[in-house]
Amino acid sequence: xxxxxxxxxxxxxxxxxxxxxxxxxxxxxxxxxxxxxxxxxxxxxxxxxxxxxxxxxxxxxxxxxxxxxxxxxxxxxxxxxxxxxxxxxxxxxxxxxxxxxxxxxxxxxxxxxxxxxxxxxxxxxxxxxxxxxxxxxxxxxxxxxxxxxxxxxxxxxxxxxxxxxxxxxxxxxxxxxxxxxxxxxxxxxxxxxxxxxxxxxxxxxxxxxxxxxxxxxxxxxxxxxxxxxxxxxxxxxxxxxxxxxxxxxxxxxx
DNA sequence: ACCCAGGCCATCT
DNA sequence: AGATGGCCTGGG
Numbered sequence: 001x002x003x004x005x006x007x008x009x010x011x012x013x014x015x016x017x018x019x020x021x022x023x024x025x026x027x028x029x030x031x032x033x034x035x036x037x038x039x040x041x042x043x044x045x046x047x048x049x050x051x052x053x054x055x056x057x058x059x060x061x062x063x064x065x066x067x068x069x070x071x072x073x074x075x076x077x078x079x080x081x082x083x084x085x086x087x088x089x090x091x092x093x094x095x096x097x098x099x100x101x102x103x104x105x106x107x108x109x110x111x112x113x114x115x116x117x118x119x120x121x122x123x124x125x126x127x128x129x130x131x132x133x134x135x136x137x138x139x140x141x142x143x144x145x146x147x148x149x150x151x152x153x154x155x156x157x158x159x160x161x162x163x164x165x166x167x168x169x170x171x172x173x174x175x176x177x178x179x180x181x182x183x184x185x186x187x188x189x190x191x192x193x194x195x196x197x198x199x200x201x202x203x204x205x206x207x208x209x210x211x212x213x214x215x216x217x218x219x220x221x222x223x224x225x226x227x228x229x230x231x232x233x234x235x236x237x238x239x240x241x242x243x244x245x246x247x248x249x250x251x252x253x254x
Numbered sequence: 255a256c257c258c259a260g261g262c263c264a265t266c267t
Numbered sequence: 268a269g270a271t272g273g274c275c276t277g278g279g
Contacts, residue, residue, distance in 0.1 A: 017260065113261040119277065120260085155275020160262085195262045216260035248260075258279085266271080 001057060002049050007071035009094020010043050016095055016249045018205045020108055020121045021128070021135075033135070034064055035101060066096050066208070074239050084226045085243065088250035095245055098205060102173040104135050105206035106188070109198045110160050117252075119153075126152045141165040160193025167191040181209040204241040213240045218251045 010030050014022045023031040029042035037060055040051040050057055062068065075093075078085050111123045128135055130144070130152075142165035149158035168191065176184050184207055188199035200214035213233060215223070223231060233240050 109260085112259095114259060114274080115261090115276085116259045116278080122277095150275080153276060156262090156273090157275075193262070197261060201260080214260075217258085218260060220260095252260085256279100259277090262274095264271105264273090267269085 001052065001054055002047065004046050005048055005067065006046055007075075007094060008043075008046070008048070008065070008067075008096060010041060012092055012094045012249065013096055013098065015117075015253070016092070016245060017117050017252065018201075018245070019098055019100060020117070020124045033133075035060055036134075063099050066099055069096070071096060071242075074242050077236065077239060078243065079232075079235075085247065088246040089243075091253065092246045092249040095242075095249055097208065097210060097242055097245060099208050100206045101135075102176055102202065102206045103138065103168060103170070105202050106164055106168055106173075106194070106198075107135075107141070107161060109201040109205075110164055110193050111154060111157055112201070113157065113193075113195075113198060123152060123154050127154075138165045138169060157193065163192040164194070177207060179207075181207075181212060184209065185212070200241075204244075210241045211238045213244050216248075218248055219244060222247050222251055 010022075011028060013019070014024070014030060021033055023033075025031055025040065025042075027042060028044075029040060032039045032041060037052070037056065039061060042049045050061065052061065075089050078089055080086070107127075108120065108124055112120050115123075127141075130136070130148075131140055136144075141161060144162075146158050146162065149161055154161065176187060179187065181203055185196075185199045185203055188194050188202055189196065194202075197214050197216055200212045203209040203212035204214060211233075213219075213231065231240065231244075236243055
């Protein structure tokens with residue numbers, strides 16, 4: 001099916017460090033695995049062609065791509081006088097915050113700590129390859145020994161994955177979805193290997209708490225350089241996380 | 255060689 | 268409470 005969609009750039013989203021399993025297909029198209037489905041999308045300007053039918057699009061992909069949110073409205077909330085933020089928004093005008101699977105996002109961002117985007121992609125791909133390319137369930141991940149996990153090159157994160165498989169049972173992941181931000185964040189941090197930053201990434205990229213504001217080394221340096229008094233989280237209540245994504249993307253692309 | 259990469263934990267003051 | 272070192276691994 002074909003659609004015209006605004007504020008949406010597949011390439012920017014794929015490079016923005018929130019998802020690590022999209023497969024570039026050439027010509028700006030991507031193969032996207034999520035929720036047990038596999039979608040192919042191609043884009044020319046604001047024209048999109050999706051491989052699925054209307055029903056699957058409505059049930060799965062509309063929410064996944066967060067198409068119910070008007071990013072144009074978020075962009076105009078950014079202060080005009082904040083030239084750095086304005087530049088970041090202009091640079092990443094097609095970014096969106098995906099609504100990804102909770103379990104997959106937890107595992108992915110545990111792997112992200114002290115790592116980099118190409119390596120995270122490889123770790124996730126190698127992990128999925130053990131299960132025929134599908135993302136492992138909690139039980140499947142729990143069945144892997146520390147040696148097997150380490151053989152994937154995840155290093156000291158191996159026991160964190162095992163801990164997560166035990167801590168985040170499917171019903172727990174489901175429960176997280178209905179918790180308010182503070183409660184979800186605290187619960188996430190209760191798992192060994194999940195700290196403040198990883199928990200914020202899960203809150204933002206899976207639970208869609210768009211006020212969550214993950215601070216990594218890049219954002220930390222952005223704050224030091226451009227926001228000496230801190231980022232105005234109060235002013236941008238409920239959208240600070242989206243603005244963070246523009247800032248982060250602007251930084252890593254430079 | 256060295257340092258750092260979308261951190262977190264344990265162990266101190 | 269806050270600061271520091273160690274940790275797996277790969278790339279610059």
